[in-house]
Amino acid sequence: MNHVLAPADSASLIRREVAGLPGYDPGADPDEVAALSGARRVIKLSNNESPFGVSPAVAEAVRLGLADGVSRYPDPTGRRLAEAIGKSLDVPAGRVVLGNGSENILELLCQAVLDPGELVVTQAPGFSLHETFPRVMGARVEKVPVTAGFGFDADAWREALAAGPKLVFLANPCNPTGAMLDAGQLEQIVAATPRSALLVLDEAYGEFARTDPEYPDGLEALRALDRPWIVLRTFSKAYGLAGVRVGYGIASDTALIQALDRVRTPYNVNRPAQDAAIAALGDHEHLADTVRRTRLEIARVTDRLRGAGLRVVPSSTNFLFIDTGRRSDGVARELHRAGIIVKAWREPGYENYIRASLSTPEDNDVFVRCLTEICAKDKP
Numbered sequence: 001m002n003h004v005l006a007p008a009d010s011a012s013l014i015r016r017e018v019a020g021l022p023g024y025d026p027g028a029d030p031d032e033v034a035a036l037s038g039a040r041r042v043i044k045l046s047n048n049e050s051p052f053g054v055s056p057a058v059a060e061a062v063r064l065g066l067a068d069g070v071s072r073y074p075d076p077t078g079r080r081l082a083e084a085i086g087k088s089l090d091v092p093a094g095r096v097v098l099g100n101g102s103e104n105i106l107e108l109l110c111q112a113v114l115d116p117g118e119l120v121v122t123q124a125p126g127f128s129l130h131e132t133f134p135r136v137m138g139a140r141v142e143k144v145p146v147t148a149g150f151g152f153d154a155d156a157w158r159e160a161l162a163a164g165p166k167l168v169f170l171a172n173p174c175n176p177t178g179a180m181l182d183a184g185q186l187e188q189i190v191a192a193t194p195r196s197a198l199l200v201l202d203e204a205y206g207e208f209a210r211t212d213p214e215y216p217d218g219l220e221a222l223r224a225l226d227r228p229w230i231v232l233r234t235f236s237k238a239y240g241l242a243g244v245r246v247g248y249g250i251a252s253d254t255a256l257i258q259a260l261d262r263v264r265t266p267y268n269v270n271r272p273a274q275d276a277a278i279a280a281l282g283d284h285e286h287l288a289d290t291v292r293r294t295r296l297e298i299a300r301v302t303d304r305l306r307g308a309g310l311r312v313v314p315s316s317t318n319f320l321f322i323d324t325g326r327r328s329d330g331v332a333r334e335l336h337r338a339g340i341i342v343k344a345w346r347e348p349g350y351e352n353y354i355r356a357s358l359s360t361p362e363d364n365d366v367f368v369r370c371l372t373e374i375c376a377k378d379k380p
């Protein structure tokens, strides 16, 4: 057998839109950081995961499902999970779509809705996939900047929405800033969005914000509208299920769900993910506990970093967007050497920022100490 690989050049096969895409940046590899730092335990603050784990009911549900066998395909409709979600939110199960993470639904929406050259409006700084998936379809992406104080720029949004987008991706709260829109601001976006556009409200961090009376529950805000919308949520963040990949959307109407069903791979949500999500959804106490502990840490760490002179954006999520006062890729490298992984932000204008999700109080203390030490050195 000849194991020598002949050099093949597939570059000419690749669509122009795909060849020009930036790769997704998942953050540094924990094994590499462990090797670099010699740390026994790496503190991973780069992916907005929950440090508080999952409901104990999840392990049991997955175990029972696995005992039942994995030789059969999962339910392609995810009926039990869709019904449980529908019941918890008072919407018909036929208006619920499930995804292999809510990222999968972002992708399906682009596939179902976007023609080449059409316009998508989203925010900057923002979530990279809100730009990547539209670009795969050949759509144009217009990113509305936040104000200098990381607030909502009503005029800029109005102007961008007046250009006639087909799709609007709005994350509330926003990743990476952690800031949220209040009810009045969301209402302004809804009012300015053309009726011919699909409004996608990405509430990946909604569970953390919902205890704030100023936070508008997207489903309640959009429910009564007679125009196309979809609210996206996920089990990856507050529910702690990032590893099994399951998210969902609640849509304005069943026709949108049926279109997504036509483009999705039929078994997109695996059996353990469906079982895990049903169990997680039923444990209100674990969710409330995670949200409560997260909010305490967000408030505490924000205070400590500000006390050390760092600028920190007020966060309604489980992560902080922090101005390090110098190029943040260098700061991230120094943190790696201490066994801590954060994301150095790369969007133009934000190269001094890191995004760090919080962990347990002990780990957060290590993070605060290392970061403030790094930022106190040779202050620019």
Ligand SMILES: *Cc1c(COP(=O)(O)O)cnc(C)c1O
Binding pocket: 048, 100, 101, 102, 103, 104, 127, 171, 175, 202, 204, 233, 234, 235, 236, 237, 242, 245, 246, 247
């Ligand atoms: C994390 C995240 C998601 C979704 O993650 P999944 O794990 O795919 O459910 C979606 N949108 C934003 C803004 C996120 O930060």
